[in-house]
Amino acid sequence: MQNIAYYNGKTAPIEEMMVPMNDRACYFGDGVYDATCVVNHVPMAFDDHIDRIYRSAKLIDIDIPMEKAEMKRVLQGLVDQVEGDVLFLYWQVTRGVGMRSHPYAGAGEKPSIWAFVRPSAMRDPFGAYRCITLEDTRFLHCNIKTINLLPAVMANQKADAAGCDEAIFHRGERVTECSHSNVHIIKDGVLKTAPCDNLILPGITRAHILAICGKLGIPVVEEPFTLTELMDADEVFFSSSSALTCRIREIDGKPVGMKDEKTFGAIRDAYQREMKAECGVE
Ligand code: PLP
Numbered sequence: 001m002q003n004i005a006y007y008n009g010k011t012a013p014i015e016e017m018m019v020p021m022n023d024r025a026c027y028f029g030d031g032v033y034d035a036t037c038v039v040n041h042v043p044m045a046f047d048d049h050i051d052r053i054y055r056s057a058k059l060i061d062i063d064i065p066m067e068k069a070e071m072k073r074v075l076q077g078l079v080d081q082v083e084g085d086v087l088f089l090y091w092q093v094t095r096g097v098g099m100r101s102h103p104y105a106g107a108g109e110k111p112s113i114w115a116f117v118r119p120s121a122m123r124d125p126f127g128a129y130r131c132i133t134l135e136d137t138r139f140l141h142c143n144i145k146t147i148n149l150l151p152a153v154m155a156n157q158k159a160d161a162a163g164c165d166e167a168i169f170h171r172g173e174r175v176t177e178c179s180h181s182n183v184h185i186i187k188d189g190v191l192k193t194a195p196c197d198n199l200i201l202p203g204i205t206r207a208h209i210l211a212i213c214g215k216l217g218i219p220v221v222e223e224p225f226t227l228t229e230l231m232d233a234d235e236v237f238f239s240s241s242s243a244l245t246c247r248i249r250e251i252d253g254k255p256v257g258m259k260d261e262k263t264f265g266a267i268r269d270a271y272q273r274e275m276k277a278e279c280g281v282e
Helices: 024-028 046-059 068-079 150-160 204-216 227-232 262-280
Strands: 002-006 009-014 032-037 086-094 112-119 126-133 165-172 174-178 183-188 190-193 219-223 235-240 244-251
Touching: 002 068, 024 086, 024 126, 024 235, 032 046, 046 086, 068 086, 068 112, 126 150, 150 165, 165 183, 165 244, 174 227, 183 204, 183 227, 190 204, 204 219, 204 235, 204 244, 235 262, 244 262
Parallel strands: 126 165, 126 244, 190 219
Antiparallel strands: 002 009, 002 112, 032 086, 086 112, 165 174, 174 183, 183 190, 183 235, 235 244
16 A cells, blocks of 8 residues: 555545544644654654653543554554555544533543554755754643644744754753754764753654763763854754754754764764664665
């Protein structure tokens, strides 16, 4: 198949899938999601993503009506039906179907499980990317991977319109993360990245990068950093499950980073090796 969608046990091509209007996703964005890249039909860091959607669901008081092992089995079953070496697997759990009403106690039936798989492409890991900065006007629950993504959509549209690849958010001077990735800097051989508080999503790629730094002996500082530090860094890069590690060469039209290929390259190469080993790529 070219793609597949799933909704509460029903499957169909994405373009044909119909969902109930009263699913609370439609009115409130009342749900959480996760997503990962699939290579050779192996979803990358699958267990980490499964664990995170259960954590996100718990944070908004949704009790997923499926065991983790069963969720993995269902999603793998979808992945196996779609052709292609590189795929994108997306899934979400919403509070369920019920007449529109803000309070949710007794509002929904049981939580709905949605998913789709479609072909994708990896970004060039050796590319160098361009970004814009934007004031972070999202709410204070950025640690929850909720399907409420309007500010991220608006920011990404601005980046796209400026011919850029990502929008880097900041709250005043403090850099938080990007519209759909985390952002990190390297200065004097030390990797600095924002701490996992309520202002960023705890990225799974971020966690893997920190583990790689540990193995490579690259010091890590998990502390807030500023726009000035961003522009002054030896290297700047963003990370996500679909982009992996993307080196940034320009921010708001000004050249940045690109001064410590040794440290950035060591992280990028180690992550590429990890991904290839996990997915059985020669
Ligand atoms: N931050 C935000 C806001 C995101 O939407 C994402 C990914 O979707 C990330 C960070 C990166 O997370 P991960 O590495 O788990 O894909």
